[in-house]
Amino acid sequence: MNITEKIIAAHLVCGELKAGSEIGLRIDQTLTQDSTGTMAYLQFESMGVPKVKTELSVAYIDHNTLQSGFENADDHAYIQSVALKHGIRVSKPGNGICHQVHLERFSRPGKTLIGSDSHTPTCGGMGMLAIGAGGLDVALAMGGAPLYLSMPRVVKVELKGKLTHNAAAKDVILEVLRLLSVKGGVGKVMEYAGEGVRTLSVPERATIANMGAELGATASVFPSDETTRAFLKAQGREEDFVPLAADADACYDECVTVDLSALRPLAACPHSPDAVKPVKALADVRVDQVCIGSCTNSSLADMLKVAAILKGKTIAPHVSLTVSPGSRQVLTMLSRCGALADIIGAGARVLECACGPCIGMGQSPKTNAVSVRTFNRNFYARSGTASADVYLVSPETAAYTALYGKLTDPADFPQVTVSLPQTFEVNDNLILRPEDHADTEVVRGPNIKPFPKTQKLTKNITGKVLIVCEDNITTDHIMPSNSKLLPYRSNIPYLADYCLQPVDPAFSARAKENGGGFIVAGQNYGQGSSREHAALVPLYLGIRAVLAVSFARIHKSNLINNGILPLEFIDPQDKNKIREGDELIIADAPSDIEKGDTVIVTNKTTGDTIVTRLVLSERLKKVMQAGGVLAAGKSE
Numbered sequence: 001m002n003i004t005e006k007i008i009a010a011h012l013v014c015g016e017l018k019a020g021s022e023i024g025l026r027i028d029q030t031l032t033q034d035s036t037g038t039m040a041y042l043q044f045e046s047m048g049v050p051k052v053k054t055e056l057s058v059a060y061i062d063h064n065t066l067q068s069g070f071e072n073a074d075d076h077a078y079i080q081s082v083a084l085k086h087g088i089r090v091s092k093p094g095n096g097i098c099h100q101v102h103l104e105r106f107s108r109p110g111k112t113l114i115g116s117d118s119h120t121p122t123c124g125g126m127g128m129l130a131i132g133a134g135g136l137d138v139a140l141a142m143g144g145a146p147l148y149l150s151m152p153r154v155v156k157v158e159l160k161g162k163l164t165h166n167a168a169a170k171d172v173i174l175e176v177l178r179l180l181s182v183k184g185g186v187g188k189v190m191e192y193a194g195e196g197v198r199t200l201s202v203p204e205r206a207t208i209a210n211m212g213a214e215l216g217a218t219a220s221v222f223p224s225d226e227t228t229r230a231f232l233k234a235q236g237r238e239e240d241f242v243p244l245a246a247d248a249d250a251c252y253d254e255c256v257t258v259d260l261s262a263l264r265p266l267a268a269c270p271h272s273p274d275a276v277k278p279v280k281a282l283a284d285v286r287v288d289q290v291c292i293g294s295c296t297n298s299s300l301a302d303m304l305k306v307a308a309i310l311k312g313k314t315i316a317p318h319v320s321l322t323v324s325p326g327s328r329q330v331l332t333m334l335s336r337c338g339a340l341a342d343i344i345g346a347g348a349r350v351l352e353c354a355c356g357p358c359i360g361m362g363q364s365p366k367t368n369a370v371s372v373r374t375f376n377r378n379f380y381a382r383s384g385t386a387s388a389d390v391y392l393v394s395p396e397t398a399a400y401t402a403l404y405g406k407l408t409d410p411a412d413f414p415q416v417t418v419s420l421p422q423t424f425e426v427n428d429n430l431i432l433r434p435e436d437h438a439d440t441e442v443v444r445g446p447n448i449k450p451f452p453k454t455q456k457l458t459k460n461i462t463g464k465v466l467i468v469c470e471d472n473i474t475t476d477h478i479m480p481s482n483s484k485l486l487p488y489r490s491n492i493p494y495l496a497d498y499c500l501q502p503v504d505p506a507f508s509a510r511a512k513e514n515g516g517g518f519i520v521a522g523q524n525y526g527q528g529s530s531r532e533h534a535a536l537v538p539l540y541l542g543i544r545a546v547l548a549v550s551f552a553r554i555h556k557s558n559l560i561n562n563g564i565l566p567l568e569f570i571d572p573q574d575k576n577k578i579r580e581g582d583e584l585i586i587a588d589a590p591s592d593i594e595k596g597d598t599v600i601v602t603n604k605t606t607g608d609t610i611v612t613r614l615v616l617s618e619r620l621k622k623v624m625q626a627g628g629v630l631a632a633g634k635s636e
């Protein structure tokens with residue numbers, strides 16, 4: 001068996017290890033963060049489970065940390081209280097980004113983790129099967145339910161050789177993105193193997209696993225070896241170590257090879273993580289802003305490299321440089337060893353240990369700016385400035401770029417090497433334990449509104465096509481997030497006015513005028529974030545079905561969980577038979593679903609009949625018929 005199969009086999013509750021068939025997995029650990037957490041906990045509360053049934057559940061507060069009104073602080077107070085009451089640990093704001101802190105303090109080889117954040121696979125760097133999911137799936141797992149998913153295909157990513165020329169872990173995953181694209185990983189687990197794995201530290205492996213999310217992959221997994229043991233030992237948790245490797249004769253569904261020695265620094269160009277070019281080819285691009293941090297590249301090793309490059313120098317006069325260490329552990333150690341002073345000395349603006357600019361929580365660049373970031377997503381408008389061009393690079397490239405004021409290839413400079421400490425400084429005093437807070441009462445501020453009610457699937461679903469979108473629409477398009485909107489993550493009626501705004505600012509008004517309708521889209525609809533809001537807001541606006549050429553995994557299950565039909569064109573050309581404003585009828589979805597894998601849609605305006613695909617397991621058929629997973633649970 002390969003590693004993926006081993007972990008799945010050890011957690012299998014139902015189904016078989018046959019690619020594409022539905023499996024149920026026992027979930028050992030869960031994590032939530034605050035921007036998806038409020039909804040996840042409202043849903044969890046509605047299930048009436050007194051205490052979580054997982055081995056470990058942690059609620060992180062790391063996204064909505066700009067408190068420019070009462071809303072975010074209200075949400076923090078709600079999350080802290082509801083989590084402690086139900087047996088969940090709380091990582092307070094300031095303690096760090098969920099994925100970085102989870103890697104340091106809680107990740108364990110061979111365990112399963114799901115999180116209400118698409119970058120949960122970061123802990124795959126520790127040999128966990130770590131999967132991003134919608135808040136509702138995480139709520140269900142906290143209540144003891146398995147996570148259901150299609151048995152993924154397993155792709156072996158064979159790493160050869162060793163990184164040189166200041167190429168970094170970030171360049172490895174950018175290379176995989178260049179090879180496979182943002183939809184290349186859908187339905188797959190990327191399993192890393194080969195002699196090159198041994199040359200990578202755990203944080204480097206985590207960087208690669210993190211951006212597997214950008215491939216659309218279900219998860220990314222590394223072996224657990226002596227490097228893993230050393231990292232756990234340095235975190236004071238050697239007892240959590242177990243070795244994990246693929247059998248010598250393990251089989252894989254696909255294979256990709258990356259020669260680390262041949263890699264040179266890369267950059268993802270605007271506006272997609274797979275628009276990858278060599279940094280050298282971009283050397284004339286003048287840069288206004290450089291941002292270093294995010295769950296992809298904010299480890300101690302990343303920050304030490306940045307400090308080594310910046311030491312004794314000054315950033316270019318036209319550049320604004322921000323640095324956000326990934327956790328309080330990283331920040332503390334940077335400050336103790338003096339590296340923080342080198343970063344500050346060069347002119348960096350040091351931000352708190354949180355997601356910050358990665359999710360548009362401040363630091364939006366100026367009009368038409370070029371912003372170079374060590375983050376994982378450069379989707380259109382995500383920085384908060386729609387006219388800005390965002391490039392994604394390694395910390396090494398970012399640091400040199402900040403110094404020279406234009407995209408700068410670190411391969412032209414001496415190799416930067418840093419070594420990880422034998423022991424990390426551990427201080428978990430910002431992680432609250434439920435056993436110490438037994439009498440917590442749930443605090444609910446006025447910003448917290450109930451989540452919208454789903455509808456049972458009915459015959460004769462009719463309505464207008466409200467929008468026809470292109471390929472690769474992200475959840476950042478469907479439900480934009482920035483410092484102005486994130487405070488309303490627990491207020492769906494408010495957010496509804498911004499649905500699909502970057503694609504068409506009139507969409508929401510049109511949906512309201514027509515009392516709902518349909519969305520039509522191309523390939524990979526809903527890629528990116530796990531935010532369930534990208535389903536809850538359309539639900540609130542009366543969207544009953546989305547017709548697309550294909551869907552991203554998490555978004556598709558968020559739609560099903562909330563009773564919205566995700567219908568795939570069997571013939572992608574059928575998309576061209578539908579125009580905005582056309583009237584569609586789905587005459588009998590309940591019996592179409594009962595009978596098989598297709599749903600018939602009629603375009604009343606043109607007279608065309610369009611056969612769409614909807615492949616559902618027996619369990620999901622019940623969910624769809626009932627109008628979502630909570631409704632299905634109640635009707636059992």
Ligand code: MIC
Pocket residue numbers: 035036063116117118119359377481528529530531
């Ligand atoms: C993101 O990187 O897009 C986020 C913000 O972390 C999201 C979660 C959210 O929208 O709250 C994600 O990746 O799932």
Ligand code: SF4
Pocket residue numbers: 063097117119294295296354355358359375376
């Ligand atoms: Fe936070 Fe950015 Fe990572 Fe999402 S991708 S969890 S916003 S740091």
